[in-house]
Amino acid sequence: MKTNDITGAIIGAGIEVHRALGPGLLESAYAQCLCHELRLRGFGFVREHAVPMVYKGMRLDCGFRVDLLVSDLVVVEVKAIEKILPVHEAQLVTYLRLGGWNAGLLLNFNVSVLTEGGIRRKVLGLEEEE
Numbered sequence: 593m594k595t596n597d598i599t600g601a602i603i604g605a606g607i608e609v610h611r612a613l614g615p616g617l618l619e620s621a622y623a624q625c626l627c628h629e630l631r632l633r634g635f636g637f638v639r640e641h642a643v644p645m646v647y648k649g650m651r652l653d654c655g656f657r658v659d660l661l662v663s664d665l666v667v668v669e670v671k672a673i674e675k676i677l678p679v680h681e682a683q684l685v686t687y688l689r690l691g692g693w694n695a696g697l698l699l700n701f702n703v704s705v706l707t708e709g710g711i712r713r714k715v716l717g718l719e720e721e722e
Contacts, residue, residue: 595695598635598666603711605629606699610706619672622701623659626670630662637662643690658687667696676700681712688716 593601609625623639630637643656660668669684676698684696696714703710 593663595665598663599695599697599713601633601635602662602666602668602697605633607706610701615702615704617672619670622672623670627660635662643687645690665693665695667691667693669698671698671700672702673700674702676712681714684714685716688714
């Protein structure tokens with residue numbers, strides 16, 4: 593499955609969760625339900641995946657973790673916040689860079705409609721797929 597197809601499926605799963613639950617819950621509830629929805633759709637994923645960090649040859653154990661790593665390709669950060677700020681997008685881009693991944697999604701479930709301001713997609717160096 594191509595990266596664009598995977599991100600599209602993750603967004604679809606997020607929309608399904610948001611339609612069922614609506615805004616106002618804790619991030620952990622949305623993350624757990626998103627995992628269930630991804631499992632139902634046949635996707636493999638890892639929760640709380642450690643992000644490697646190396647500085648000038650020294651490996652640091654800083655405890656950075658992505659909420660979900662789907663199909664070993666797409667990083668997903670789940671939020672339940674008032675609004676997505678530039679710092680949240682920067683965090684996602686940093687995780688992508690540190691982990692060597694190319695695609696990431698930031699899903700904020702604390703919105704009226706997920707597709708209206710609750711989704712950010714970030715891509716680093718991903719070649720267009722045929």
